[in-house]
Amino acid sequence: MxxxxxxxxxxxxxxxxxxxxxxxxxxxxxxxxxxxxxxxxxxxxxxxxxxxxxxxxxxxxxxxxxxxxxxxxxxxxxPSKAGDPDEMIRREFLRILTISGALTVLPAEEAEALVEGVHRGTPADFARMNSHLWQVYRLARSKGSVHPVVRDQLTTLNDALAGNGGGPRPLLNAAADLFQLAGEVAFDGSRYADAAASYSLAASVSKDAEAYDLWACALVRHAYVDMSERRYGQATQMLGAAARLADRGDSDLPTRQWVASVRAEAYAGLGDLDACERAMEQAESVLGLDGGTANGGWLRFDGARLTEERGSRYVQLGRLDLAERALRGALEQSALAPGQSYRRRGAVLTDLAAIGAKRRDAEQVVSYGHEAIGLARASSSGYVARRLRALCEEFGPLNRDHRVAELRAEIATLSTL
The missing domain is CATH 1.10.260.40 (lambda repressor-like DNA-binding domains)
Structure with a gap:
């Protein structure tokens, strides 16, 4: 049926x-x-x-x-309309733009050599290209614009794996990396089934490569799919497995700390304040790691978001004074940090609007809500749009306020695809 x-x-x-x-x-x-x-x-x-x-x-x-x-x-x-000539032209145009954007930080000769290396199936060049694609993904206002080149890169990588060029394990690592990026693009576009499938493939390939940090990060991202539908119990089980894998990984990488940060979110969803606080404390140990704490690609946890994450966890737990203090601090930090993603700032603004809703403060809801809507529209971020739709559940009696009703109507027009 x-x-x-x-x-x-x-x-x-x-x-x-x-x-x-x-x-x-x-x-x-x-x-x-x-x-x-x-x-x-x-x-x-x-x-x-x-x-x-x-x-x-x-x-x-x-x-x-x-x-x-x-x-x-x-x-x-x-993708839809895959055989449509106009769609094919659009995808190719986006691919060229995205590759060009990804390689602008390189000298022209080096960029050309990198592209040639990818087409030859050279593992080191795949890894470098993936790193550039993650950079483009982070900077892109519309995450979906990265999809065509990720798909093309996966096709090229699959051909290289089929030919077993350059040794299997480095290519498997590159594939696990790229599958995670494909999942991120799908998740931001609210395509949960596609995101979960990509993360599962990333985990499977990481297992074959015995790449424990990659494997753990794939499970962390998969847990986000569960949390997006409030299946916090399932998410904690997935994150527990990720933590065990992270313990077998590279201690110089912040994998353990990232797992702990996401576990804090799951515990907050379950209403467990003590477990949430313990997980956040473990996540904050990332600040004591030496050297580079992120690889620029599939692992980007450096502690820069700890303040806003702690604030968001307090919102989940209903500790509104603690939450507001942390989130306002995060908002001030973002104002001083040029280039911060619209997605991050939009999430903070939505959390502050949620605090206003819980306090029945229509002015705070409308002020922060409208700013978050502007960022959601400017970035076409499905993530921010989803957060705003969830915010509507908090309005309750505020729905009778015409300003809140107008805000709700605006949120309803946002695309989450």
Whole structure:
């Protein structure tokens, strides 16, 4: 049974279901034809209205996804309209722009040699190219713009692995690295199934390469998929495995500290203040590591976000005074740090708006909320848009305030894809 059939069984039209969920009718239509998946907040409401569990909802959505792929004429994992000439031209144009942006920090001769090395399947060149792609991903306002070149790079890397050029383990490391980047692009675009699949592939390849830090980081990223749908218990299990792998990794890398930081988020989601505090203390030990604490690619935890992360954990736990103090400090730091990502600042602003909602302070909600919306639009970040949609759950009685109602309407227009 698919989503549309279940809806009809319960006697709902698309318009009625959309009204019950507070979405547009066309959104229901896109769910039913597999064009998009419901967001986490929408999933819970959809499951409730359809009188099914979240697991049963996934089963209802699966046929829709398959039909959507067939109607688009592409295979699972391929982008929509893959055979459309205009789309192919756009992808190639983006690929050229992204590669050019990734290599601008290199002399022209070295950049050309690097590209040639990648096409020859040279492991060291793959690793360097991946590092540049992570740099482009961090700087890109729209994370989705990086997708075409990541896909092309994966294709080239797969060809190199098939030919076993240059030795298997370095190429496996490069593949695990690139799969994690592909997962990050998918996750930011709210494509959770694609993100989870990419992270699972990264973990599997890391295991084959016996690359414990890479393996641990893949599991950490996979845990974020669980936390995005508030499955904090499952996330803690995944993070426990990541911690055990990190203990077998390179002690000079901050893998253990990053795992601890994300565990703090999971513990906060479970309402365990003591465990959250212990995990944050372990994460803060990153500040005592010597030398470079991040490799610029799949592992970027250097402690720069500890203040905002601690503030966000306190919001989850309802410790609003502690949260506000930390988040305002993070906001001041970001104002002094040119080039900070819109995604990070947008998350801090959303947390401050959430504090206002919990205090029933409409002025604080509207002030910070509107600024976060501006960043979400400027960056096309699905992550910030998802955070803002979750914020709407906190409004409660504030929905009667016309300013908050207008804010909610603006948030509803944001794309999370």
């Amino acid at each position: 698919g989503l549309a059939k279940r809806r009809r069984t319960l006697g709902y039209s698309q318009e009625k279901l959309a009204q019950l969920l507070g979405v547009d009718r066309t959104t229901v239509g896109r769910w039913e034809c597999g064009r998009i998946d419901p967001q986490p907040v929408q999933r819970r409401g959809l499951a409730r209205v359809l009188e099914v569990s979240l697991e049963e909802l996934d089963a209802l959505l699966a046929p829709s996804r398959a039909e959507g792929r067939e109607s688009d004429g592409h295979l699972p994992g391929e």
